[in-house]
Amino acid sequence: MYYIGIDLGGTKVAVGIVNEEGMIVHKDSVPTKRERDYAEIIADIGELILKVVKGSGIDASKIASIGLGAPGTPNNKDGTLIYCSNLKYRNAPVRADLQRYLNLPVYIENDANCAALAECVAGAAKGTQHSITITLGTGVGGGVIINGRIYSGFNNAAAELGHMVIVSDGEFCGCGRRGCWEAYASATALIRQTQFAAKKYPDSLVNNLVNGDMTRIDAKTAFDAAKQGDEIGLKVVRDYIKYLAEGLTDVINAFQPEVVVIGGGVCKEGEYLLGPLREIIARDVYCKDVPQTQIKVAQMGNDAGIVGAAMLGRNL
Amino acid sequence: MYYIGIDLGGTKVAVGIVNEEGMIVHKDSVPTKRERDYAEIIADIGELILKVVKGSGIDASKIASIGLGAPGTPNNKDGTLIYCSNLKYRNAPVRADLQRYLNLPVYIENDANCAALAECVAGAAKGTQHSITITLGTGVGGGVIINGRIYSGFNNAAAELGHMVIVSDGEFCGCGRRGCWEAYASATALIRQTQFAAKKYPDSLVNNLVNGDMTRIDAKTAFDAAKQGDEIGLKVVRDYIKYLAEGLTDVINAFQPEVVVIGGGVCKEGEYLLGPLREIIARDVYCKDVPQTQIKVAQMGNDAGIVGAAMLGRNL
Secondary structure, eight states: OEEEEEEEOSSEEEEEEEOTTSOEEEEEEEEOOTTSOHHHHHHHHHHHHHHHHHHHTOOGGGEEEEEEEESEEEETTTTEEEEETTOSOSSBOHHHHHHTTSOSOEEEEEHHHHHHHHHHHHSTTTTOSSEEEEEESSSEEEEEEETTEEOOTTTTOOOOGGGSBSBTTOSBOTTSOBSBTHHHHSHHHHHHHHHHHHHHOTTSHHHHHTTTOGGGOOTTHHHHHHHTTOHHHHHHHHHHHHHHHHHHHHHHHHHOOSEEEEESGGGGGTHHHHHHHHHHHHHHOSOOSSOOOEEEEOOOGGGHHHHHHHHHHHHO | OEEEEEEEOSSEEEEEEEOTTSOEEEEEEEEOOTTSOHHHHHHHHHHHHHHHHHHHTOOGGGEEEEEEEESEEEETTTTEEEEETTOSOSSBOHHHHHHTTSOSOEEEEEHHHHHHHHHHHHSTTTTOSSEEEEEESSSEEEEEEETTEEOOTTTTOOOOGGGSBSBTTOSBOTTSOBSBTHHHHSHHHHHHHHHHHHHHOTTSHHHHHTTTOGGGOOTTHHHHHHHTTOHHHHHHHHHHHHHHHHHHHHHHHHHOOSEEEEESGGGGGTHHHHHHHHHHHHHHOSOOSSOOOEEEEOOOGGGHHHHHHHHHHHHO
């Protein structure tokens, strides 16, 4: 059988048809234009589904289900999106609306959970039963897989791993608390930390790399400076890795997954990031006399959303 | 059927026979004397099992299994206790040794996980599928129940919820890290915080209540002072509840259990503790537009260890 996956992003909506192995056989996308009414957006998604099915050449009878991943909280009982940061609408009746285009079971899930399922089915956690995927982006997204399935608690709202406090009374977080892991380990946080250092040390390479233009600092800047031996760059990177490792160790102590998958642009730093990260975790983890969690880089890239959403139907 | 449960504590070993409903029908105990060799301790436990079976009047054919709970890490594949803080021995072959006394399936589990299972089967989390039990004692113990079963990760070492950092670079923790929740929210931590305040403010009621004798300060002292309106007592209690709530909110954001059960002597403070705790959690939890986790006080008391260990066989 085949499964339709929808990745409802802030910039674009991507729809794909995915096979049993978690491979996309055909996909397409349209801009989200999320400032529009929900009715217009869901109509675009419905049309895109029909276009992708047609384009794939796969007979509709061979498609088992539709899955939708979005940043927000789903209610799979009544098939609504309780909240979605890419829609102005609350309690959006996504299932009923999509079934008017293609009458199949519709599953809805948080996008970070979809990414975790994608890594479990076809990515860095393939072959494991317990894995956690952490995505370092604007925030710190978390998805937990237990026994090969998404774990989302009794109310579909679990795995908000970025919103565990690691610095009591620390930096303000978008969620209203202070000191959340997300406020220290997201790409956004790394950029803020780099900007702070660049302002404080105007002679540093960090500053030179962007010609003193703070708006040009991105999640790579500190790493670039560090690799050239710049002390300030090294310090920013060292502190960032420390916070990242602190939260990852907490997650491991709580969940002990076989694999923790880390995604997001920062992971392009490869072993320069992962080497010291693994060292701190190995030192700090609570149980050292048992098999240890592996730390791996995400493999699914931009396809994670489509594949994970599609696999909701295969796993349920 | 009936199930034998063993609670291997630091002071005493308690053995009980438990029915399907999680009620103890007969129990007995012996001192652990944990400084002795493992062989002597396990022989005592074996003899105690036979004594309890005989004393219960239940036919051995009606007993399904033996479960043992201990502070440490089990290996249920080969039936050993990899590590146990109440035994000097590592990789103790508990299953094989107990089966020489009574040839039944033997399950081994961390004692905090047993407490969580007991609360799920017969205590404050009865009737729920997802619950977490936090025990505030010498440390902060955690046990996670998912789909009515203990969740212990891929290596039996999960749910070390007390060892999640809430204060980066904070107080030293026995695990080697700094700033663990346990170092702020355990009864031990509360006593330390109260002692610190009593030394700093010798005129406070906290100090008067123990006649200036720091060794007499216990987990009740600050609460007693606070209830009489003492400012220092109030501050200690307020700070303690803040840290306790911080970690509980983290646990809820990560797991979203239906119920969080809190155990340990501090819970005797009842609503004086739980009222403000619930208020902070309600304010700080990430997802507010979904059904919310309930915070309850543990009901199983000292029987939690026996009942949880016994129920390992019923649930597996």
